[in-house]
Amino acid sequence: MPTTLSGEDRNLVLVGFMGTGKSTVGRILAARLDRPLMDMDEMIEHRAGKPITAIFAEDGEPAFRAMERELVRELSRRGGQLISAGGGVVLDEENMRDFSASGLVVCLQADADEILRRVQAEEHRPLLSGDKRRQIETRLRERAPFYDAVPFRIDTTNRSPEEVAGRILERYRDASRGANA
Numbered sequence: 230m231p232t233t234l235s236g237e238d239r240n241l242v243l244v245g246f247m248g249t250g251k252s253t254v255g256r257i258l259a260a261r262l263d264r265p266l267m268d269m270d271e272m273i274e275h276r277a278g279k280p281i282t283a284i285f286a287e288d289g290e291p292a293f294r295a296m297e298r299e300l301v302r303e304l305s306r307r308g309g310q311l312i313s314a315g316g317g318v319v320l321d322e323e324n325m326r327d328f329s330a331s332g333l334v335v336c337l338q339a340d341a342d343e344i345l346r347r348v349q350a351e352e353h354r355p356l357l358s359g360d361k362r363r364q365i366e367t368r369l370r371e372r373a374p375f376y377d378a379v380p381f382r383i384d385t386t387n388r389s390p391e392e393v394a395g396r397i398l399e400r401y402r403d404a405s406r407g408a409n410a
C-alpha cells in the first residue's frame with residue numbers, strides 16, 4: 230500500500246484512452262513543473278528491450294499487463310512523479326487504487342472521431358490494427374465505465390494540449406494547496 234502524500238509531493242497521473250493526449254500533455258506538464266515525464270509505455274519498452282507491438286506479438290497481452298502492474302506499484306511508492314500511463318491501466322482495479330492513493334489522477338477524454346483523426350497515421354498501437362474506426366468505437370464503449378469512474382476528467386476534443394495542461398496544473402496546484410492546509 231503506498232504512503233499517502235501531500236502537496237506537490239503527490240503524484241500527477243494522466244490516464245485515458247489511446248490518442249487522448251497523455252504523452253503530448255504530459256510533455257507540456259513536464260516543462261511547466263520542471264519534472265521528468267514518466268511515460269509508462271516508453272519505460273516498459275525500455276525494460277523489455279522491444280516495442281509494445283513486439284511485446285504483444287511475442288509474449289502476449291497478459292505479459293504486458295503484468296509488467297504494467299509492476300510498474301504502477303513502483304511508481305505509486307514514490308512521490309512527486311509526473312506519470313503518463315498506458316491506455317489500459319484503468320482496467321486493473323489495483324492499479325487505480327494505488328495511483329489514486331499516490332496523488333491526483335486525471336482522465337483525458339476525446340470522442341471516437343477525434344481519436345481516429347489523431348491516431349490515423351500512427352502504427353504503434355497493437356490494439357488498433359485493422360479497421361481502426363471499429364476498434365476505437367468498440368473499445369471506447371467497453372472501457373467507458375472504467376474511464377468514467379475517474380473523478381477528474383477533461384474532454385480534450387476541442388481543446389489544445391496547452392489548454393488541457395493549464396487546467397490540469399490549476400487543479401493539481403489547488404489540490405496540493407488543500408492538502409497542505
Ligand SMILES: Nc1ncnc2c1ncn2[C@@H]1O[C@H](COP(=O)(O)OP(=O)(O)OP(=O)(O)O)[C@@H](O)[C@H]1O
Binds near residue numbers: 248251254315
Ligand atoms: N488536445 C489535442 N488536440 C489535438 N491533437 C492532439 C491533442 N492531444 C494530442 N493530440 C495529438 O494526438 C496524437 C496522439 O497523442 P498522444 O500520443 O499524446 O496520445 P496518448 O494518449 O499518449 O496515446 P497512447 O495511449 O497511444 O500513448 C498526437 O499526434 C498528438 O499530437
Ligand SMILES: O=C(O)C1=C[C@@H](O)[C@@H](O)[C@H](O)C1
Binds near residue numbers: 247
Ligand atoms: O489501451 C491499451 O490497452 C493500450 C494502450 C497503450 O498506451 C499501450 O499501453 C498498449 O498498446 C495498450
Ligand SMILES: [Mg+2]
Binds near residue numbers: 251252
Ligand atoms: Mg502515449
